[in-house]
Amino acid sequence: MLFFKQHWMTLTIGVALGALGIAWLAGFWQVVLGVVAVAAVAAILRRVLRSRRQAEAASVSVARPQRPKTRTEPEPTDTDALARLMLEQGRYALLLRPQIAANLPAKLLDQARQAFDDLMTIVPEGDVLVGRAKGDEEQTQSYSGNLVRVEAVYLDRYQVTNEEFQEFVNAGGYEQMPLWDPEIWPAVLDFVDQSGLPGPRYWRNGKFIEGEDRHPVVGVCWYEAAAYARWVGKRLPSDPEWIKAGAWPVPLPGAEPIQRRFPWGESMDQGRANLWGSGPEHVVPVEQYGPGASVGGCHQLIGNVWEWTSSRFGAWRAPSNQLVMDSAMRSLRGGAFDTYFDHQASCDYQSGDKAIARKHNIGFRCAVSFCDILSDDESFDPAENEVELEAAAAAGGEN
Incomplete structure (x- = not known):
């Protein structure tokens, strides 16, 4: 030849x-x-x-050593690398689920717990008055409210920020259908930014506006907030949980608890919140207005942006002031930078909007049930299956 x-x-x-x-x-x-x-x-x-x-070229190719491929994401079996990625994404709450924490080395478990302690605060169990009405410009009838028992819950110290929500967008959260409520699946493609990419309404090219990384994310509907919460291993707080975090009831034997109208006390102090007439007339970073924090250390429960909760709008209202509303309406709490009336920016006041509303003054914060997080003295089975971590990373945990 x-x-x-x-x-x-x-x-x-x-x-x-x-x-x-x-x-x-x-x-x-x-x-x-x-x-x-x-x-x-x-x-x-x-x-x-x-x-x-x-044939000769093929034989040379087989004999030549292949250059290893560059790996941008950890292999599914590398649980340590996967856990570190989840920490970088702010998904520390998922890592503290008992079935997942059992598979983490002590160092990564400590890092997750440190992030959790820094960014979340506990709201202790107890009774809270929900739906009470006190005299204001719109209401003249006094109503003490419903006494609701609230189990212990962890609540974000700050509203979810643009940089935190960016992690969700970058990870393809808008394409992960298990994170979304089934009834909204046909409409998820409509949740886009100014350039038509998946993301909050006022973003562009899939990114938030430069310099607003620590601003609360706005322009997200209730479904987007709920999907993000699932992705990080959390959920939206209920109305009673949110009110208890702000009003901080003091129980009294044989009587209704004493609770604050505002996180700092009974009287409005506009210097403690970003509201109409006291703030710069736009959203500000979530760390500002520190003096307005609640007893438990939650910032900006009042002012800056309204916050979605998991409750339906119209729930917990006074019997004489019941509303028959569209079931698509969801509860909003806390007031915003453009809220004018003081009584609307209080722990007791409930507003609401359609669950698909994506407005400039609505954001959210997340909660985690006390029973869902590994306690400091809890032991676990070392034989726990490592598949739990991979499933949680993919689906965002269960609610």
């Missing part, structure tokens, strides 16, 4: 000359036959040589 490879041109010319000689002796009509023969032989030789070269 090597001989043919090196001398194929000489052989081709020789065969061609021979064919032409035969054609000259035999007659003109056979010239065509000779030319066809030459072309056929040349084509066969080219095909043989091409196959030979491909």
Whole structure:
């Protein structure tokens, strides 16, 4: 074969000359036959040589060491790398689920617990008055409210920020259907930013406005807030939980608890909240207005942006002031930077909007049930299946 490879041109010319000689002796009509023969032989030789070269190239490729591929995400079996990624994304609450924490090394478990302690505060169990009405510009009838028992719950110290929600967008949260309520699946494609990419309404090109990383995320509907909460291993707080965090009831034996109208006391102090007339007339970073924090350390429960809760609008209202509302309406609490009336920016006041509303003054914060988080003294089974971590990372945990 090597001989043919090196001398194929000489052989081709020789065969061609021979064919032409035969054609000259035999007659003109056979010239065509000779030319066809030459072309056929040349084509066969080219095909043989091409196959030979491909075989040699393949053998060289197999023998040559392959360059390792660059890995941008951890392998599914690398639980430590997956846990570190989840910490970077702010999904520390997922890592503290008992069934997942059992598989984490002590260092990563401590990091998750430190993040949890820094960014969430506990609202202790107890009774809270919900739906009470006190005299204001719109209401003249006094109503003590419903006494509701609230189990212990953890609540975000701050409203969810743009940079935190960015992690959800970057991770493809808008494409992970298990995170979303089934009734909204057909409409998820409509939740886009100014450039048509998945994200909050006022973003552009899938990113928040530069310099607003610590501002509360706005322009997200109730369904977007709920999906994000599931992704990080949390949920939206209920109305009673939210009120208890702000009003901080003091129980009294044989009587209704004493609770604050505002997180700092009974009287409005506009210097403690970003409201109409006291603030810059736009949202501000979530750390501002520290003096307005609740007893438990929750910031901006009053002012800056309204906050979605898991409750329906119209629930917990006074019997004489019941509302028959569209079931798509969800509860809003706390007032915003453009809230004018003081009574609307109180722990007792409930507003509401359609669950698909994506407005400039509505954000949210998240909660975690006390029973869902590994306690400091809780033991766990070392034989727990590592699949729990992978499933939680993919689906955001259960609510």
